[in-house]
Amino acid sequence: MDALSVLLQNVHLFETKYYRLNGAGNWSYSLTRQDTILFYLVMSGSFCIDVGNGRREAHAGDLIMIPSAHKHTSYALNHHGEDAEPLDELLNNCKENTLDLHGDGDPSSSLILIECKYDKEMIRPLLSVLPSILPEISEESEGRFEVIDVEIRLLTLEAKHERMGKTAIINHWASIMMIECLRVYIESLPEATDNWLKAMKDPFLTKALVAMHEIPSKNWTIHKLAEVAGMSRSSFAQRFKDVVGIPPLTYLIDYRLRLAARYLRLQQNSISRIGELVGYASDSTFSQAFKRVYGVSPKAYRQQYQQQLLA
The missing domain is CATH 2.60.120.280 (Regulatory protein AraC)
Structure with a gap:
């Protein structure tokens, strides 16, 4: 894909x-x-x-x-x-x-x-x-x-x-x-643009992006992503940050938590299971990471969404 x-x-x-x-x-x-x-x-x-x-x-x-x-x-x-x-x-x-x-x-x-x-x-x-x-x-x-x-x-x-x-x-x-x-x-994006979407055209970065999106639960490291991209660790990390604007693992964490928020809204899976699906091995680690971004725990986020539906 x-x-x-x-x-x-x-x-x-x-x-x-x-x-x-x-x-x-x-x-x-x-x-x-x-x-x-x-x-x-x-x-x-x-x-x-x-x-x-x-x-x-x-x-x-x-x-x-x-x-x-x-x-x-x-x-x-x-x-x-x-x-x-x-x-x-x-x-x-x-x-x-x-x-x-x-x-x-x-x-x-x-x-x-x-x-x-x-x-x-x-x-x-x-x-x-x-x-x-x-x-x-x-x-x-x-x-x-x-x-x-x-x-x-x-x-x-x-x-x-x-x-x-x-x-x-x-x-x-x-x-x-x-x-x-x-x-x-x-x-149509020029090569000189700072728009991160130009990563969609990069033959190396696209491989890493596809891997992160297709298997967000995997224990990805810079080294593993660089291997997928077919680059050295340092070259990959620098290229990703230059094009996308943030380090690879920062991008991955953001995607995992946005995906978790979607699952919390639309799925009936337990919070523990949702954490596993997006790459968190423990409930506490998942809850802490989610709260840093959304300001509330995964449980509270789901409850707020359900209350909005009933309002």
Whole structure:
């Protein structure tokens, strides 16, 4: 398995929603979300997105990912987004997942907006190094694959019918779009960047990353990881820190504890068993390490999560 695949294997998108937005005239809207990834598929025409630190134009055939959506404004090319209405209010007039924006007649642009929730802990390191809006994947973009065009057609068809399994299908589509956007973005990273995602392209570091993610319970040492990477101990340790920004075992501990937090939320295994699954031989060592990061013991963390579900 490649490094990006193992990085994403515990990153799950859920509660995916989608809307077809047909804009005519000087349309605009604002959208505020938390803990949400947004995708725009531009079916026809053009429009602008402003995420607060710059204006981005998007055109027919483009795919755009906004990885950590807080607030942004979308508007027609010949508009400036003034007096943008909240999209949630406009969606009160949405029929069959389709919303006509500002005006009659043929739309000057047609978009599919997809929004989905994610597991905050598992995706945190990824979001920390992504730009507020990823470079658009256009029809001319190097690395664009036909799967995007197929997906657009399938999503358009799916939107027209209520069929069993629709939610599961759309969640999977959102994951495919995220992977497509990420790999095109990673492939475009210059060698001089300090973005740790360039480790995904490193032929030596990827071997160590895959090993840590696939077997987090193993008693990994710098020496063992260096052997997996095919490097000397000192060269591996230095290269990993230079590219990823932290030492290998610091990265491993962070991953183990994020994975433990996920297991505590979603599994019924005992705390002792979860500790074993992420590489801790004793309950006390696991509890101490977990509390240093999350501020509470594994037991208290699980109880807090269960209480939130009942609230």
